[in-house]
Amino acid sequence: xxxxxxxxxxxxxxxxxxxxxxxxxxxxxxxxxxxxxxxxxxxxxxxxxxxxxxxxxxxxxxxxxxxxxxxxxxxxxxxxxxxxxxxxxxxxxxxxxxxxxxxxxxxxxxxxxxxxxxxxxxxxxxxxxxxxxxxxxxxxxxxxxxxxxxxxxxxxxxxxxxxxxxxxxxxxxxxxxxxxxxxxxxxxxxxxxxxxxxxxxxxxxxxxxxxxxxxxxxxxxxxxxx
Amino acid sequence: xxxxxxxxxxxxxxxxxxxxxxxxxxxxxxxxxxxxxxxxxxxxxxxxxxxxxxxxxxxxxxxxxxxxxxxxxxxxxxxxxxxxxxxxxxxxxxxxxxxxxxxxxxxxxxxxxxxxxxxxxxxxxxxxxxxxxxxxxxxxxxxxxxxxxxxxxxxxxxxxxxxxxxxxxxxxxxxxxxxxxxxxxxxxxxxxxxxxxxxxxxxxxxxxxxxxxxxxxxxxxxxxxxxxxxxxxxxxxxxxxxxxxxxxxxxxxxxxxxxxxxxxxxxxxxxxxxxxxxxxxxxxxxxxxxxxxxxxxxxxxxxxxxxxxxxxxxxxxxxxxxxxxxxxxxxxxxxxxxxxxxxxxxxxxxxxxxxxxxxxxxxxxxxxxxxxxxxxxxxxxxxxxxxxxxxxxxxxxxxxxxxxxxxxxxxxxxxxxxxxxxxxxxxxxxxxxxxxxxxxxxxxxxxxxxxxxxxxxxxxxxx
Numbered sequence: 249x250x251x252x253x254x255x256x257x258x259x260x261x262x263x264x265x266x267x268x269x270x271x272x273x274x275x276x277x278x279x280x281x282x283x284x285x286x287x288x289x290x291x292x293x294x295x296x297x298x299x300x301x302x303x304x305x306x307x308x309x310x311x312x313x314x315x316x317x318x319x320x321x322x323x324x325x326x327x328x329x330x331x332x333x334x335x336x337x338x339x340x341x342x343x344x345x346x347x348x349x350x351x352x353x354x355x356x357x358x359x360x361x362x363x364x365x366x367x368x369x370x371x372x373x374x375x376x377x378x379x380x381x382x383x384x385x386x387x388x389x390x391x392x393x394x395x396x397x398x399x400x401x402x403x404x405x406x407x408x409x410x411x412x413x414x415x416x417x418x419x420x421x422x423x424x425x426x427x428x429x430x431x432x433x434x435x436x437x438x439x440x441x442x443x444x445x446x447x448x449x450x451x452x453x454x455x456x457x458x459x460x461x462x463x464x465x466x467x468x469x470x471x472x473x474x
Numbered sequence: 475x476x477x478x479x480x481x482x483x484x485x486x487x488x489x490x491x492x493x494x495x496x497x498x499x500x501x502x503x504x505x506x507x508x509x510x511x512x513x514x515x516x517x518x519x520x521x522x523x524x525x526x527x528x529x530x531x532x533x534x535x536x537x538x539x540x541x542x543x544x545x546x547x548x549x550x551x552x553x554x555x556x557x558x559x560x561x562x563x564x565x566x567x568x569x570x571x572x573x574x575x576x577x578x579x580x581x582x583x584x585x586x587x588x589x590x591x592x593x594x595x596x597x598x599x600x601x602x603x604x605x606x607x608x609x610x611x612x613x614x615x616x617x618x619x620x621x622x623x624x625x626x627x628x629x630x631x632x633x634x635x636x637x638x639x640x641x642x643x644x645x646x647x648x649x650x651x652x653x654x655x656x657x658x659x660x661x662x663x664x665x666x667x668x669x670x671x672x673x674x675x676x677x678x679x680x681x682x683x684x685x686x687x688x689x690x691x692x693x694x695x696x697x698x699x700x701x702x703x704x705x706x707x708x709x710x711x712x713x714x715x716x717x718x719x720x721x722x723x724x725x726x727x728x729x730x731x732x733x734x735x736x737x738x739x740x741x742x743x744x745x746x747x748x749x750x751x752x753x754x755x756x757x758x759x760x761x762x763x764x765x766x767x768x769x770x771x772x773x774x775x776x777x778x779x780x781x782x783x784x785x786x787x788x789x790x791x792x793x794x795x796x797x798x799x800x801x802x803x804x805x806x807x808x809x810x811x812x813x814x815x816x817x818x819x820x821x822x823x824x825x826x827x828x829x830x831x832x833x834x835x836x837x838x839x840x841x842x843x844x845x846x847x848x849x850x851x852x853x854x855x856x857x858x859x860x861x862x863x864x865x866x867x868x869x870x871x872x873x874x875x876x877x878x879x880x881x882x883x884x885x886x887x888x889x890x891x892x893x894x895x896x897x898x899x900x901x902x903x904x905x906x907x908x909x910x911x912x913x914x915x916x917x918x919x920x921x922x923x924x925x926x927x928x929x930x931x932x933x934x935x936x937x
Contacts, residue, residue, distance in 0.1 A: 252558035252559060252560045255560055256713065256765075256767045256771065257543075259767065259774075259775075260539045260542070260713075260771055262771075263771050264536065264539065264774065266775070266777045268777040268778075268780045268781070269777075271525070271529060271848065287523075287526070287724060287725065288519075289518050289520075289523045289526070290518065290728060291518070291728065291738065292516070307738065310738075366756070368703055368756075372665060388728060388738045388739040389739070390739050390743075395751070395754045395756075395757060399755060400702075400754055400755040400756040400757060401698070401701065401702035401757045402699075402703060402756050405699055405742075406699065406703075423723070423728065424721060427720050427723060428721070431685075431720060436551075438552070438685060438687065438747045439754070440552075440750060440751045440754060440757055441702075441744060441746055442744065442745040443745070444727070444742070445741070446739040446742075447741055448741075449695040449741060449742075450693050450741050451610045451611075451657055451693055451694045452627070452735070453609070453611035453627065453628070453629055453630075454610070454629075454632075454656055454657065455502055455630075455633070455634055455653060456505055456506065456630060459654050461657075461658075461661065462610055462657055462660075462693065462694035462695060462696070463608065463661055463664065463695040463696040463698075464694065464695020464696075464699070464742070465695070
């Protein structure tokens with residue numbers, strides 16, 4: 249008996265001998281006119297930085313994520329320290345990115361760098377996780393984190409609060425641009441996890457009523473520096 | 475009549491008569507319609523986006539052999555292990571072997587309809603593993619011992635009081651009528667299970683051929699945790715989930731979210747390539763992907779309905795289907811409910827047993843209009859009806875069409891038949907004809923005219 253792989257491939261090749269008609273859509277461009285921007289039929293991500301930032305702010309507000317704009321690193325550090333004090337955080341884990349480290353050092357509570365291997369239990373006991381990100385997608389209000397830029401897989405999902413510290417120039421207009429950037433940056437050596445985070449964790453499983461903090465963070469903060 | 479059909483007819487009749495439950499489902503979907511339309515309005519051209527999404531899936535599915543090869547080469551280069559399963563039994567055996575080799579005890583799962591399709595939980599539990607569904611809806615359905623009601627909203631039919639009772643019974647928590655508090659009970663309960671599990675099992679929404687990544691879409695973060703904390707990550711996916719390029723996701727991810735749940739983007743859309751890499755601080759040591767055929771290649775072999783494999787399982791067709799809203803998801807008795815389920819189940823599990831689902835439609839076409847990848851759903855229901863009539867006509871079909879065919883070719887017999895029919899119609903009204911009974915309950919047969927059309931025609935020409 250042939251192995252399952254060759255059997256399945258044989259079945260597929262046999263099945264595809266009969267062609268299916270190609271759908272005759274005009275997805276490639278409007279009635280023959282060249283397309284200037286990629287995918288101009290998707291939601292708008294803004295053509296200028298200001299437009300993108302405005303869309304981002306609106307999207308994040310709808311998603312119930314908190315956007316904090318700060319002029320510089322010192323202001324970012326003060327904002328996070330204030331948050332930690334108000335929320336009475338006891339323990340915070342952070343990713344050792346230079347910007348995040350600067351911010352973490354100003355925290356009024358215990359903070360440890362989670363880039364070396366750690367005990368899952370220890371991370372579970374943290375009040376908040378501080379990470380950087382790959383990019384921020386204005387079009388959808390998504391924050392792209394990765395195992396490379398955000399301290400692995402668990403830091404951005406296990407603690408009850410997720411704080412992302414990023415620079416304004418990390419904002420890209422749309423999903424296509426974010427994917428293109430990731431491909432350019434990592435090429436054949438992608439981080440083992442890339443995750444588009446769009447608002448705090450949520451569920452509507454009980455009577456389709458929205459509840460935040462299903463399994464992941466209940467609160468999501470984005471600090472934009474610059 | 476097949477067992478599946480008689481159960482379906484019985485359940486459908488009971489559910490359709492339950493006005494409370496139907497009102498509850500309508501109410502639950504109310505917010506969805508509103509949000510879906512708000513998000514659709516943000517698309518600069520929803521119809522063109524549908525074209526693009528459809529084309530992306532068409533291109534991949536019609537080049538499936540090459541794209542799967544490309545995908546698996548890249549996936550393996552990233553350090554993952556690919557397993558192939560021709561059918562459900564092979565897929566279960568592969569997963570059981572991985573679990574046995576790993577000496578695993580506890581398994582945590584995130585939502586995966588393909589695992590429902592192969593009845594994975596039963597197999598794992600029989601083999602002695604503790605298996606916990608971590609998606610809130612699936613967790614509730616697991617405690618209820620019931621299949622999912624809707625493949626995106628598994629427990630949308632369960633009222634909060636019932637969930638509270640369920641949690642009190644199984645988890646010993648205090649009763650509450652707050653969805654928020656109920657969600658937090660599940661959150662607290664499941665947290666430790668992620669930490670303790672040896673194996674995490676997830677599904678996959680897309681397999682990206684270009685990069686060898688799998689893409690998982692979810693709202694709760696349970697799939698993220700399932701793929702982050704346990705030592706071994708197993709993903710289970712149908713072979714049709716391939717897309718050619720990473721860029722295709724720029725269209726498919728927002729459309730999946732908007733069509734399926736009225737969101738701009740689902741909360742977590744995560745791409746995985748391989749186990750924990752050198753220099754990464756966490757993540758599983760092993761990453762296995764089980765690729766399942768289970769009759770998908772049979773559907774692929776039908777060029778007329780091949781586009782049913784474009785399905786991205788958003789659930790939009792269920793949410794707009796008048797049949798689904800009236801008979802509910804459980805009545806279908808299938809892994810995939812609603813219009814898409816009615817189209818593909820006869821292919822996956824046999825037309826003879828499941829053709830009755832082709833009739834579970836008003837042919838209104840709402841499903842086809844809602845589908846973000848433009849699957850011609852309601853016509854496929856007609857195609858299935860035609861195929862079933864061709865393959866194994868029922869005695870009624872044979873008698874009716876054979877008789878019609880015989881009579882229509884013989885004008886004199888036709889005229890005589892008409893005369894007899896007109897004369898006996900008043901009597902027919904009173905006979906308990908099984909095929910007309912339901913129809914006649916609320917309708918009267920029209921009165922027969924005194925003369926046939928042929929007679930009237932003749933008179934008008936000669937008179």
